[in-house]
Amino acid sequence: MTLNRRLAAKAARLLPEHKPPGSPGLILEAALKLFAERGYAAASVREIAAASGLKPATIYGHYPSKEHILAELCRVGHEEQNRSVRAAVLNSGADPRDQIVAYVRAHVGMHTSFPMLAVVANAELHVLSAELGAATFSLREQSERLLGEIIQRGLDRGVFHVPNAWLAVAAIGGMGLRVAYWYSPEYRLEPHEVADVYAEYALRILAVKTDPSAGL
């Protein structure tokens, strides 16, 4: 179970709208897999090239540097996460409880659907220079603030009960983040099962009074 691998997922996955056509897309996909499995610093441009069916020199015809490839992956990952949770919350009505459920479901869903993208976008982000990471930092802050605002609204309305809104953000965000490392499609658990259970956990953390007849 606890194997000597960084994450359980074995295949890189990139949405068509985030994967440019042709060689740039192949490069991005190969880099995603290598960055996720070995880490940015331990993955060489030569390995990325080989995995893309190209030669190292060709990479630089499509990306100015190795760091730019990482920056693109981080941006894409955070963009997908931000887009996902924002859409989910907007579709969930005005009740903070529904919004939390929508947010956590989308957040966890992102980490089960794109585990490699999530791992790279979060664990390798610190490598980026302030300039190359600016877009990603902004997206990350947006998502975090959205969760914070939902929780604050729930507190103001008296439907949530936690001593510290920020600690709830950290706890709910943190447990979702970790999913990307252990989730594998060949698991006994379907993505929606994980998402549903984690959404329930989030409600419990926030001490929402639930219908006892709903059972476990």
Place this chain on the structure above:
Amino acid sequence: MTLNRRLAAKAARLLPEHKPPGSPGLILEAALKLFAERGYAAASVREIAAASGLKPATIYGHYPSKEHILAELCRVGHEEQNRSVRAAVLNSGADPRDQIVAYVRAHVGMHTSFPMLAVVANAELHVLSAELGAATFSLREQSERLLGEIIQRGLDRGVFHVPNAWLAVAAIGGMGLRVAYWYSPEYRLEPHEVADVYAEYALRILAVKTDPSAGL
């Protein structure tokens, strides 16, 4: 807030009982800081040597390889974590609820007290060969199994209510893990505050019926 750093902590911390005297201790401490901030692959032996006040060649008089230094840090980190949670649980009586509180408090306490050690021991573990990582893997599995057994006992006794014990382990463990990345001693939050709140969150995740008069 969301700065371009891997973790918020700024100083490496190593318990005296885990820090060998003399140069080996200095090397271990310097490597801890560099591995935590930049990652194992991005930190060079020359940097570790400079930070220890030594020359690169001297490192190899105390450790056979760079990987052995990481292996030692991972082992120390997981040993401290394992020792801490085991002691806490043993001191907490037979009630699974008390055991969960003790476990989570110790677990979170480890991540606030030794954030760099926790980050390195968890995020860089995958680098180690099966041989060099064996001791660490064993400790990690022990800790995880202990948490799983506590939760299972609580389920059997009917004091916990979750649909899936493993998902609860993942959620509770995951939210604690993440603390090491954002916690900083210069925060407004004391370590015990974080630990107490997270212990409460764990109880809520497990749907323990608490005294409503206890407030938030």
Place this chain on the structure above:
DNA sequence: CGAACGAACGAACGATCGTTCGGATGCGTG
């Protein structure tokens, strides 16, 4: 047909990597 162009490549650049080796230095013990 021939000019223009983007994509891909072979080869090499300087830099840095982990690591090794032989020797210098200091110190406690005979």
Place this chain on the structure above:
DNA sequence: CACGCATCCGAACGATCGTTCGTTCGTTCG
């Protein structure tokens, strides 16, 4: 003083790193 022993270091090893340069190739378009 002479010795053994551990510590430390200067210098260098081969390997690999990210990146660049000049060129070749196939396609497109006038």
